Amino acid sequence: xxxxxxxxxxxxxxxxxxxxxxxxxxxxxxxxxxxxxxxxxxxxxxxxxxxxxxxxxxxxxxxxxxxxxxxxxxxxxxxxxxxxxxxxxxxxxxxxxxxxxxxxxxxxxxxxxxxxxxxxxxxxxxxxxxxxxxxxxxxxxxxxxxxxxxxxxxxxxxxxxxxxxxxxxxxxxxxxxxxxxxxxxxxxxxxxxxxxxxxxxxxxxxxxxxxxxxxxxxxxxxxxxxxxxxxxxxxxxxxxxxxxxxxxxxxxxxxxxxxxxxxxxxxxxxxxxxxxxxxxxxxxxxxxxxxxxxxxxxxxxxxxxxxxxxxxx
Amino acid sequence: xxxxxxxxxxxxxxxxxxxxxxxxxxxxxxxxxxxxxxxxxxxxxxxxxxxxxxxxxxxxxxxxxxxxxxxxxxxxxxxxxxxxxxxxxxxxxxxxxxxxxxxxxxxxxxxxxxxxxxxxxxxxxxxxxxxxxxxxxxxxxxxxxxxxxxxxxxxxxxxxxxxxxxxxxxxxxxxxxxxxxxxxxxxxxxxxxxxxxxxxxxxxxxxxxxxxxxxxxxxxxxxxxxxxxxxxxxxxxxxxxxxxxxxxxxxxxxxxxxxxxxxxxxxxxxxxxxxxxxxxxxxxxxxxxxxxxxxxxxxxxxxxxxxxxxxxxxxxxxxxxxxxxxxxxxxxxxxxxxxxxxxxxxxxxxxxxxxxxxxxxxxxxxxxxxxxxxxxxxxxxxxxxxxxxxxxxxxxxxxxxxxxxxxxxxxxxxx
Numbered sequence: 001x002x003x004x005x006x007x008x009x010x011x012x013x014x015x016x017x018x019x020x021x022x023x024x025x026x027x028x029x030x031x032x033x034x035x036x037x038x039x040x041x042x043x044x045x046x047x048x049x050x051x052x053x054x055x056x057x058x059x060x061x062x063x064x065x066x067x068x069x070x071x072x073x074x075x076x077x078x079x080x081x082x083x084x085x086x087x088x089x090x091x092x093x094x095x096x097x098x099x100x101x102x103x104x105x106x107x108x109x110x111x112x113x114x115x116x117x118x119x120x121x122x123x124x125x126x127x128x129x130x131x132x133x134x135x136x137x138x139x140x141x142x143x144x145x146x147x148x149x150x151x152x153x154x155x156x157x158x159x160x161x162x163x164x165x166x167x168x169x170x171x172x173x174x175x176x177x178x179x180x181x182x183x184x185x186x187x188x189x190x191x192x193x194x195x196x197x198x199x200x201x202x203x204x205x206x207x208x209x210x211x212x213x214x215x216x217x218x219x220x221x222x223x224x225x226x227x228x229x230x231x232x233x234x235x236x237x238x239x240x241x242x243x244x245x246x247x248x249x250x251x252x253x254x255x256x257x258x259x260x261x262x263x264x265x266x267x268x269x270x271x272x273x274x275x276x277x278x279x280x281x282x283x284x285x286x287x288x289x290x291x292x293x294x295x296x297x298x299x300x301x302x303x304x305x306x307x308x309x310x311x312x313x
Numbered sequence: 314x315x316x317x318x319x320x321x322x323x324x325x326x327x328x329x330x331x332x333x334x335x336x337x338x339x340x341x342x343x344x345x346x347x348x349x350x351x352x353x354x355x356x357x358x359x360x361x362x363x364x365x366x367x368x369x370x371x372x373x374x375x376x377x378x379x380x381x382x383x384x385x386x387x388x389x390x391x392x393x394x395x396x397x398x399x400x401x402x403x404x405x406x407x408x409x410x411x412x413x414x415x416x417x418x419x420x421x422x423x424x425x426x427x428x429x430x431x432x433x434x435x436x437x438x439x440x441x442x443x444x445x446x447x448x449x450x451x452x453x454x455x456x457x458x459x460x461x462x463x464x465x466x467x468x469x470x471x472x473x474x475x476x477x478x479x480x481x482x483x484x485x486x487x488x489x490x491x492x493x494x495x496x497x498x499x500x501x502x503x504x505x506x507x508x509x510x511x512x513x514x515x516x517x518x519x520x521x522x523x524x525x526x527x528x529x530x531x532x533x534x535x536x537x538x539x540x541x542x543x544x545x546x547x548x549x550x551x552x553x554x555x556x557x558x559x560x561x562x563x564x565x566x567x568x569x570x571x572x573x574x575x576x577x578x579x580x581x582x583x584x585x586x587x588x589x590x591x592x593x594x595x596x597x598x599x600x601x602x603x604x605x606x607x608x609x610x611x612x613x614x615x616x617x618x619x620x621x622x623x624x625x626x627x628x629x630x631x632x633x634x635x636x637x638x639x640x641x642x643x644x645x646x647x648x649x650x651x652x653x654x655x656x657x658x659x660x661x662x663x664x665x666x667x668x669x670x671x672x673x674x675x676x677x678x679x680x681x682x683x684x685x686x687x688x689x690x691x692x693x694x695x696x697x698x699x700x701x702x703x704x705x706x707x708x709x710x711x712x713x714x715x716x717x718x719x720x721x722x723x724x725x726x727x728x
Binding site: 063064065082083084149171173257258259260261262263273274275276277278279280283 | 382385386389393408410411412415502503504559561691692693695696697700703704705706707708
């Protein structure tokens with residue numbers, strides 16, 4: 001991302017100072033390039049090196065210790081014939097889709113409401129952002145208690161006299177993912193709201209004046225004018241949410257432990273339990289390689305559209 | 314949380330160092346384990362005291378909170394990272410197999426021969442679990458067994474039925490218990506509990522021969538067979554009987570039995586500590602049925618200490634001293650009476666023990682013992698079975714026949 005934008009802006013500068021003799025691109029700003037060397041080395045060794053290593057070892061039958069005994073596609077065969085992995089993928093797809101939409105819609109709505117110059121804005125902003133300061137483990141435990149049928153919401157409503165009221169998502173395999181989603185939204189929307197609010201504050205006051213002069217209703221201004229103008233903000237929010245979804249792990253561990261049964265398992269948890277519970281590194285590597293592959297499949301076309309298009313313009 | 318744990322273990326190590334800094338400790342031996350609950354920590358202190366008092370060396374405590382699944386990766390990464398502890402706890406059996414294969418563990422065969430472990434360790438399967446290609450690599454310290462059902466007498470009284478003495482009579486009392494508003498069976502929501510309970514039922518209802526054929530010889534045909542079908546049917550009944558208690562941890566389930574919400578629980582002998590803590594008396598307030606009262610055989614699992622290979626001969630000498638000490642008769646009694654487990658030596662007396670422990674000791678003495686599941690199945694297979702059994706437990710539409718077939722497939726692929 002940064003590289004692509006950098007290239008774009010250099011292009012502009014180069015165009016502005018065309019005609020002047022410029023040094024070769026590699027040698028320009030040598031000090032900053034030297035300063036970047038450690039970072040580049042770390043990125044290459046840790047990220048790229050680690051990734052390649054993991055993929056290579058996913059084709060072995062490594063157990064507790066990594067070893068280079070080739071097993072071909074055996075680990076992948078086993079991965080895709082394991083019900084727990086299939087359930088994990090389905091759960092992540094459901095959670096990802098719902099959480100992406102939920103976070104964006106709720107986050108934007110809250111931000112838009114806060115932006116209407118209300119009283120005590122700072123107080124509300126702190127309240128909404130506060131859950132983000134908690135770790136997922138804490139969030140998971142808090143919501144485990146809130147959704148506990150005896151002590152939580154169900155118990156309280158029954159205590160009010162509605163005896164047949166039933167709300168017990170964490171013990172029902174069919175809706176347990178929604179129980180997780182509530183907790184995820186509770187934690188995640190605050191940050192998205194703040195990003196959106198910053199975006200809304202960046203919109204020029206004159207736009208609002210113009211739309212008022214033209215007699216366009218407020219909601220229409222938001223949807224037709226403001227949201228399209230906030231495209232970069234939405235992209236930032238989207239990337240943040242998406243990365244949070246793929247690594248969803250600690251919330252599940254704290255809130256449900258993958259249960260009831262295997263109904264709230266997620267891929268990251270599958271990887272962890274294969275690597276450390278089953279002492280089967282090969283299987284864990286195969287699963288994490290699949291996770292990487294799915295991220296890459298989504299990311300590359302998107303990055304191409306997003307940054308490839310800019311150069312043309 | 315990890316921060317606090319690290320800080321706690323840091324201060325534990327620091328205080329251990331401060332206390333012993335003055336003594337002429339030849340070697341400071343770091344011992345890693347995951348015994349952090351009250352009785353566990355007290356028990357491991359017995360080891361530390363014996364090691365500090367009876368040898369010149371110093372015990373440096375490296376407790377890791379969070380249980381075996383958290384602790385094992387930490388220990389393994391320490392060993393692989395070239396900074397191995399002096400000794401560490403594992404469940405013996407196949408968890409350390411690969412570390413031994415890679416030549417990272419210290420060979421204890423000469424200690425074992427000198428101390429005559431082969432003659433005193435009972436059941437001998439415990440020593441077999443420590444043996445790899447004829448050499449001994451670990452020191453077993455205690456015996457825990459899964460094969461118990463715990464019953465609360467008061468609940469059966471309330472339902473107006475006799476306290477059952479085996480699984481069949483227990484299933485007959487279930488409707489009466491339900492009528493009295495008592496859940497017949499309490500099972501926690503964690504996968505290992507459901508798989509563990511099934512293991513108990515398989516040994517008790519399918520019989521020793523079939524159980525060994527499946528778990529030891531990995532014979533999938535036996536797992537598909539008649540005997541195992543009985544166990545799966547019973548497990549299906551158990552699933553219905555357990556409906557109504559939704560707790561996670563095993564001790565919460567035990568607590569439901571103690572409080573009288575549920576009538577019985579299938580759980581290992583570690584559950585007995587909870588009954589003792591609630592001031593209940595074995596034989597009066599609660600009953601224990603080894604092997605569900607059908608086939609009284611215990612599986613002997615437990616904990617063992619492994620010693621990573623070190624370059625310093627002084628450290629190695631201290632490791633061997635510790636290994637010998639762990640199986641010393643006095644130390645065994647001191648440790649196991651605090652931990653609530655059974656000693657690994659057949660020749661020591663635990664003193665006054667309650668009725669249930671007595672039953673367990675008698676079964677051990679009679680040799681009614683099979684190796685534990687962790688000694689026979691690799692962690693990979695165990696984990697797959699955990700996943701399968703918990704899926705069955707939480708999916709009412711899944712029939713015992715379905716689960717039996719899938720169980721057999723996992724056994725077929727087991728290494």
